[in-house]
Amino acid sequence: xxxxxxxxxxxxxxxxxxxxxxxxxxxxxxxxxxxxxxxxxxxxxxxxxxxxxxxxxxxxxxxxxxxxxxxxxxxxxxxxxxxxxxxxxxxxxxxxxxxxxxxxxxxxxxxxxxxxxxxxxxxxxxxxxxxxxxxxxxxxxxxxxxxxxxxxxxxxxxxxxxxxxxxxxxxxxxxxxxxxxxxxxxxxxxxxxxxxxxxxxxxxxxxxxxxxxxxxxxxxxxxxxxxxxxxxxxxxxxxxxxxxxxxxxxxxxxxxxxxxxxxxxxxxxxxxxxxxxxxxxxxxxxxxxxxxxxxxxxxxxxxxxxxxxxxxxxxxxxxxxxxxxxxxxxxxxxxxxxxxxxxxxxxxxxxxxxxxxxxxxxxxxxxxxxxxxxxxxxxxxxxxxxxxxxxxxxxxxxxxxxxxxxxxxxxxxxxxxxxxxxxxxxxxxxxxxxxxxxxxxxxxxxxxxxxxxxxxxxxxxxxxxxxxxxxxxxxxxxxxxxxxxxxxxxxxxxxxxxxxxxxxxxxxxxxxxxxxxxxxxxxxxxxxxxxxxxxxxxxxxxxxxxxxxxxxxxxxxxxxxxxxxxxxxxxxxxxxxxxxxxxxxxxxxxxxxxxxxxxxxxxxxxxxxxxxxxxxxxxxxxxxxxxxxxxxxxxxxxxxxxxxxxxxxxxxxxxxxxxxxxxxxxxxxxxxxxxxxxxxxxxxxxxxxxxxxxxxxxxxxxxxxxxxxxxxx
Amino acid sequence: xxxxxxxxxxxxxxxxxxxxxxxxxxxxxxxxxxxxxxxxxxxxxxxxxxxxxxxxxxxxxxxxxxxxxxxxxxxxxxxxxxxxxxxxxxxxxxxxxxxxxxxxxxxxxxxxxxxxxxxxxxxxxxxxxxxxxxxxxxxxxxxxxxxxxxxxxxxxxxxxxxxxxxxxxxxxxxxxxxxxxxxxxxxxxxxxxxxxxxxxxxxxxxxxxxxxxxxxxxxxxxxxxx
Numbered sequence: 044x045x046x047x048x049x050x051x052x053x054x055x056x057x058x059x060x061x062x063x064x065x066x067x068x069x070x071x072x073x074x075x076x077x078x079x080x081x082x083x084x085x086x087x088x089x090x091x092x093x094x095x096x097x098x099x100x101x102x103x104x105x106x107x108x109x110x111x112x113x114x115x116x117x118x119x120x121x122x123x124x125x126x127x128x129x130x131x132x133x134x135x136x137x138x139x140x141x142x143x144x145x146x147x148x149x150x151x152x153x154x155x156x157x158x159x160x161x162x163x164x165x166x167x168x169x170x171x172x173x174x175x176x177x178x179x180x181x182x183x184x185x186x187x188x189x190x191x192x193x194x195x196x197x198x199x200x201x202x203x204x205x206x207x208x209x210x211x212x213x214x215x216x217x218x219x220x221x222x223x224x225x226x227x228x229x230x231x232x233x234x235x236x237x238x239x240x241x242x243x244x245x246x247x248x249x250x251x252x253x254x255x256x257x258x259x260x261x262x263x264x265x266x267x268x269x270x271x272x273x274x275x276x277x278x279x280x281x282x283x284x285x286x287x288x289x290x291x292x293x294x295x296x297x298x299x300x301x302x303x304x305x306x307x308x309x310x311x312x313x314x315x316x317x318x319x320x321x322x323x324x325x326x327x328x329x330x331x332x333x334x335x336x337x338x339x340x341x342x343x344x345x346x347x348x349x350x351x352x353x354x355x356x357x358x359x360x361x362x363x364x365x366x367x368x369x370x371x372x373x374x375x376x377x378x379x380x381x382x383x384x385x386x387x388x389x390x391x392x393x394x395x396x397x398x399x400x401x402x403x404x405x406x407x408x409x410x411x412x413x414x415x416x417x418x419x420x421x422x423x424x425x426x427x428x429x430x431x432x433x434x435x436x437x438x439x440x441x442x443x444x445x446x447x448x449x450x451x452x453x454x455x456x457x458x459x460x461x462x463x464x465x466x467x468x469x470x471x472x473x474x475x476x477x478x479x480x481x482x483x484x485x486x487x488x489x490x491x492x493x494x495x496x497x498x499x500x501x502x503x504x505x506x507x508x509x510x511x512x513x514x515x516x517x518x519x520x521x522x523x524x525x526x527x528x529x530x531x532x533x534x535x536x537x538x539x540x541x542x543x544x545x546x547x548x549x550x551x552x553x554x555x556x557x558x559x560x561x562x563x564x565x566x567x568x569x570x571x572x573x574x575x576x577x578x579x580x581x582x583x584x585x586x587x588x589x590x591x592x593x594x595x596x597x598x599x600x601x602x603x604x605x606x607x608x609x610x611x612x613x614x615x616x617x618x619x620x621x622x623x624x625x626x627x628x629x630x631x632x633x634x635x636x637x638x639x640x641x642x643x644x645x646x647x648x649x650x651x652x653x654x655x656x657x658x659x660x661x662x663x664x665x666x667x668x669x670x671x672x673x674x675x676x677x678x679x680x681x682x683x684x685x686x687x688x689x690x691x692x693x694x695x696x697x698x699x700x701x702x703x704x705x706x707x708x709x710x711x712x713x714x715x716x717x718x719x720x721x722x723x724x725x726x727x728x729x730x731x732x733x734x735x736x737x738x739x740x741x742x743x744x745x746x747x748x749x750x751x752x753x754x755x756x
Numbered sequence: 757x758x759x760x761x762x763x764x765x766x767x768x769x770x771x772x773x774x775x776x777x778x779x780x781x782x783x784x785x786x787x788x789x790x791x792x793x794x795x796x797x798x799x800x801x802x803x804x805x806x807x808x809x810x811x812x813x814x815x816x817x818x819x820x821x822x823x824x825x826x827x828x829x830x831x832x833x834x835x836x837x838x839x840x841x842x843x844x845x846x847x848x849x850x851x852x853x854x855x856x857x858x859x860x861x862x863x864x865x866x867x868x869x870x871x872x873x874x875x876x877x878x879x880x881x882x883x884x885x886x887x888x889x890x891x892x893x894x895x896x897x898x899x900x901x902x903x904x905x906x907x908x909x910x911x912x913x914x915x916x917x918x919x920x921x922x923x924x925x926x927x928x929x930x931x932x933x934x935x936x937x938x939x940x941x942x943x944x945x946x947x948x949x950x951x952x953x954x955x956x957x958x959x960x961x962x963x964x965x966x967x968x969x970x971x972x973x974x975x976x977x978x979x980x981x982x
Contacts, residue, residue: 061798061802097844
């Protein structure tokens with residue numbers, strides 16, 4: 044049948060009539076309208092997560108040394124909100140930006156999800172059993188060939204149970220090269236050991252202090268336990284306490300201080316001793332210190348000969364009358380305290396500076412006094428039996444400082460390092476002279492990184508073993524961070540592990556087991572949880588009930604302070620870097636609450652809070668004083684080349700009065716080559732522009748600023 | 757406009773013989789028949805598509821990961837529906853049970869049934885929640901409180917969900933391919949004319965109708981759309 048036009052129209056009319064007699068039009072309209080509501084991945088999409096039971100889990104945050112207590116709100120096994128834990132002795136309900144954004148470190152898609160093995164420049168997945176058997180096989184080979192001392196380990200975890208397990212593993216294996224990433228506590232402990240005979244960690248009673256003299260410490264920029272410092276700052280406002288910030292840059296701390304003393308970077312120790320000069324000269328110091336102190340006369344002589352206000356003013360750039368006034372105000376205040384540790388206080392300081400600050404506190408009678416300082420012995424609760432048999436043979440090597448690793452790898456040590464373990468640390472990003480270190484690490488045949496994230500060190504490793512994120516695991520957290528009393532906090536699993544990660548402690552125990560014989564015998568525990576409970580023994584119940592243990596040791600009297608160590612240190616002033624006309628400027632790093640320079644990268648939420656005068660798209664800004672900018676023809680917002688003896692980088696200029704002339708400031712925590720899509724390739728890593736500077740007394744790397752020049756791009 | 761008529765007029769001039777009128781009558785009848793047939797064909801096609809083809813194409817069918825016998829369990833549990841579908845302390849409704857509710861009895865397999873073994877081996881032992889397909893799941897934009905209806909208004913579970921407690925197996929889950937929601941929301945019957953029970957469909961109008969009857973008002977938008 045030929046369908047002519049009339050029939051066709053009639054067919055269409057039939058279809059129309061028929062359709063109207065079916066539920067289709069109404070139903071299809073409704074379905075399509077709902078379909079438009081289910082569009083996914085639209086910019087305006089509001090994700091609707093599944094419903095479930097609400098619960099709150101408490102734990103301790105281990106993202107920074109601060110050790111705040113946290114309460115995590117959960118829906119079923121999903122953490123949805125992190126808040127400060129009410130009543131916790133460190134932070135009492137407060138929390139910082141990084142702690143708030145911790146969920147991104149737990150659920151971020153960039154977490155390492157299963158063990159990886161380096162293959163032809165990339166990584167391939169590998170099973171846990173396979174990875175551990177390959178690694179233990181290679182370690183056993185080294186051991187059989189008498190190369191036990193060629194194994195090194197770097198960790199940021201320090202002296203908690205997991206850190207000590209790693210240390211034990213190395214000891215049993217026969218290597219001395221257990222390397223902790225040093226921090227300001229190490230400098231202070233070293234100084235306290237030299238001056239007071241006990242290498243304890245100073246604890247500052249900020250809350251009750253009437254006068255806080257801070258030598259570059261970013262007390263409101265992440266120093267110590269940040270939340271506690273913010274709360275202490277509120278107390279100072281209530282009590283009318285004075286905060287004096289000695290710093291070349293108008294940091295948040297300097298901006299909120301009562302007195303801002305811009306000092307030439309690197310001359311903090313000189314200024315501290317200049318203040319001591321005035322205090323001792325005018326007899327404002329605590330007489331007990333002079334009576335009981337050792338070598339006080341030598342100290343007085345040193346102050347008289349080298350630290351008169353005139354000389355100090357010339358070196359530090361602080362005028363004489365100001366030095367006199369600061370010293371008198373400090374000494375006459377009822378409860379003064381002096382503190383050091385630049386920026387977030389993650390870096391060791393010069394021994395002389397640490398000792399000068401301890402001396403200032405002693406002169407002011409601040410030791411073991413309310414609002415002052417006390418030296419606490421580090422918490423000592425891990426008592427494991429010494430390993431037996433061949434494992435117990437201590438190798439006669441010496442402790443190694445991490446900035447010397449390149450020498451160790453390149454043959455400074457015999458045998459040179461053949462295997463390197465990195466746990467909870469990212470030395471290829473955080474250490475000074477990172478490029479040299481990266482070159483050295485490349486030469487090591489076996490590099491194993493225990494990490495939750497694909498950071499720079501993990502990316503350079505041969506094996507990446509994913510460890511639980513901080514909300515998925517048990518961990519005892521040693522909290523010193525300048526607290527009044529050192530605490531041991533307990534991190535506990537808030538949620539079940541999301542991926543195929545394991546606890547670093549379990550990995551070490553399994554690895555020891557795979558190694559066999561005496562190494563295995565030294566690790567008799569079932570798993571890490573078992574190890575932790577046995578280690579804590581009768582303290583476990585209290586620790587898990589209240590989430591912390593206060594471990595206050597006996598008071599260490601400061602009366603017998605030995606000033607000879609300080610006098611010696613002053614003789615050994617560390618050499619400056621590149622002191623000549625080619626490098627007219629000084630580059631200093633700065634820390635803030637919005638960028639994290641440690642081994643944990645800044646999560647995307649926090650990165651969003653960074654001002655565009657600090658980071659704009661992928662460009663980092665350096666702060667330059669208008670005078671300096673004019674001299675070198677630099678305009679605000681324009682690109683420039685920043686050059687130091689260690690490297691060169693392209694930056695942009697932010698002209699501001701908040702930085703001293705001839706000094707340039709640059710944020711830390713940017714310039715990640717790896718980590719995640721939000722942080723990688725943004726800005727410049729300042730640690731790559733600064734070479735290590737070894738303190739002649741403590742041997743720690745105390746580099747802070749570096750000589751630099753800035754040219755228009 | 758009728759082109760066939762035009763054609764005839766054009767042809768008339770050229771054609772020899774007087775039969776054209778008869779021819780055109782036949783062709784007109786044929787034309788009318790064709791029109792009617794075409795209309796009926798269109799009507800038939802549309803009715804078939806609307807009533808049969810569209811519903812058949814619209815829904816995909818899935819079986820639940822594990823079969824479940826409500827009747828059997830009702831005989832065992834102490835508090836009826838509330839034993840497994842309970843209100844939490846904060847008043848929120850737990851909804852579909854998780855392994856926690858099954859664990860007390862099903863830590864290891866009870867009996868020999870295939871479904872029981874599957875449940876214990878695949879889910880209980882691996883600590884994997886069963887991905888139940890939820891018949892009465894409302895769209896994300898709908899807020900519904902069980903507490904308001906059950907605890908406050910004193911309604912029974914059966915009032916909306918029907919005699920699920922007497923069922924011996926879980927029916928096939930049908931999902932709307934366009935919207936991604938369960939067929940039970942719109943209802944088995946696409947017209948809505950034959951709705952007898954509250955649980956036959958759970959669209960907005962169903963809520964409004966019941967609210968109107970019980971409270972004298974359909975309720976404001978924001979009661980369910982937060």
